[in-house]
Amino acid sequence: MQNVKGTYDFFGKEQALRKKVQSTLQEVFELYDFDGMESTVLNELELLTSKYAGGDEILKEMYQLSDQGKRSLGLRYDLTIPFAKVIALNPGIEFPYKRYEIGKVFRDGPVKRGRLREFLQCDADIVGTKGPEAEAELMQLAVEVFRRLDIPVLIRWNNRRFLGEVLEAVGVRPEDTQSVMLTLDKIAKIGKEEVVKELGSKGLQDEAIRGIGELITMADPTFEQIADRYGIGDSQGALEVSDLQKLMERLGLDAVCRFDPYLSRGLSFYTGTVYEIFDASGSFGSSLGAGGRYDAIIGQLVGREDVDYPTVGISFGMESIMEMLQTRPIEAAGACVTVIPIGETNPESLKAAAELRASGIRTSLDTSKRKLKKSLASAASNRIRYVVLIGEDEAAAGKVRLKDMDEMTEAVVALEEAIHQVFRRLC
Structure with a gap:
């Protein structure tokens, strides 16, 4: 008798530590006035596989099943799509609406340190705020969470709309944009040479491959350097980056937040700002949390593709956080x-x-x-x-x-x- 690969039972001191981390997250969520929510683990397959959901990469890892009525169902692979469903089904919710949820999700993907097949996600989302203050507030929240957990972090951030504008400027066709973003997102893991090789295998035009190669050879380029080089400083994505960057500087967040022009995140539903949280020392490679802006999902789910429900979210990875804390354990509370x-x-x-x-x-x-x-x-x-x-x-x-x-x-x-x-x- 054994556990399914990528799943674990937690008890004793380890479970006490997990509850302590969850309590810290819940305290900060509620301090920032987010309301708790529980969404369904089991969902209709049509919802989870819709073109508005996670994209081809994540769907490969989704657990699919059917019930006795032969209905096609799936286990949620994140907390975002079930949350969007709740908003779509409840039009009376007053905006802006801020919610948090701590619950298990399931992915049939590769198992490695800090990445399991059954794992806990801890999410916070804001619906109804168009401006960069929503992203800034979630970054403030993340900084406070990791301050309480005594984990120094670095938040890497970018804007997918801006990255799309850059790729267009170097000759990438619109139909290839999503695929190129997924490859660029791997640059920190596989290196620039492997990125160029992978792009070459995707059937891109030579002009686009050369343009991307020139882009990624820039040494730690700033937003301003890229915008100036490609003449897109007045584009919508560039203005969004500029507004958020100025706000973060005023809030002092720029000390822990670094602009990363290649970051795009794997989920296809992000429409603007995206960010990932990493151990500042670099000793732990997996991300400790991530999120971004996804303005289109809810409107599409309710059949109003012409209407945006401006939404920004952040997700904390419990398993990655626990891996970090194993090397610097927090004393778990016991009986007095x-x-x-x-x-x-x-x-x-x-x-x-x-x-x-x-x-x-x-x-x-x-x-x-x-x-x-x-x-x-x-x-x-x-x-x-x-x-x-x-x-x-x-x-x-x-x-x-x-x-x-x-x-x-x-x-x-x-x-x-x-x-x-x-x-x-x-x-």
């Missing part, structure tokens, strides 16, 4: 108190544990019936400071024996007094 019954005092011990918990104190109950010495050693190894011992004498007197494992002291006191002492020192 353990109650140990001695003799036939299970009812009194259960009652004491219930009253401790009712006071907001995380409490474990040792029902192992092992020797007291071993129970105390277990509490010490789990760094539990307080032990409440209840023997038959304590039970008869309506008392408990409170043991402080740090100070190596103990006293027989009323349960109310024990709760007061623990709460005062730990809470």
Whole structure:
């Protein structure tokens, strides 16, 4: 018996750490006034494979199935399309609308470090804001999340509309734009020479290949250098880049956000700004999060292709974040108190544990019936400071024996007094 490849069970300290990361994300999402949402895991295949969804690359990795009614279904491969569906089905939602969702998604793709087939995504999206302030707010949110997790990050960003304008300027045909973007997006992984080779295998015109080759040989070009070189400084995409760049400079985000003219992201639904979050030290290669603007999906889903629902989102990769934290572990919270019954005092011990918990104190109950010495050693190894011992004498007197494992002291006191002492020192 074994797990399906690319899936894992989480428990114990690892699960406690995962919950801590999720709690951090949820706290920041709600601090930024995003409302929680749960969308469906199971969706109609037609929705997930529509031309408005993730594109050919992602559809190759989608899990497909059918139900007893022979309906064609699929497991969600991200949280974006199900979210767009919710907006499309609920026209009464007031805009701007900000939501977050933390849920599992599924992709039948290659398994590697930080990339699984069943994994948790943590998304935040804003619908109804056209200007760059939506992108800037999500970047601020991301910086705050990783500050709390003590992970220095670099956010690489670009604009797909601007990149399309650049490719047009170097001779790429409109029908080849999406394919070229996917290849350029690999430049950091496979290098410039391999990018040129891959482009050559796609049947591009020689002029376009030469133009792209000249573009990618520019050494860390700025937005202004590229816009000037190709004479597209007044294009729509260029203006969008310029507006966001100026806003980020005023907010101080330019210290952690770097313009990357080759970034496009794999999903085809992005219409403007795109961004990816990376470990600033460069020691971890996979992205820790990503997102961008997708203005067209919702309108297309409701049959109004002439109407844009301006939308920007960001997704945090739980598995990648966990991989980062394995090298710099965060101490997971455990019980503050353990109650140990001695003799036939299970009812009194259960009652004491219930009253401790009712006071907001995380409490474990040792029902192992092992020797007291071993129970105390277990509490010490789990760094539990307080032990409440209840023997038959304590039970008869309506008392408990409170043991402080740090100070190596103990006293027989009323349960109310024990709760007061623990709460005062730990809470």
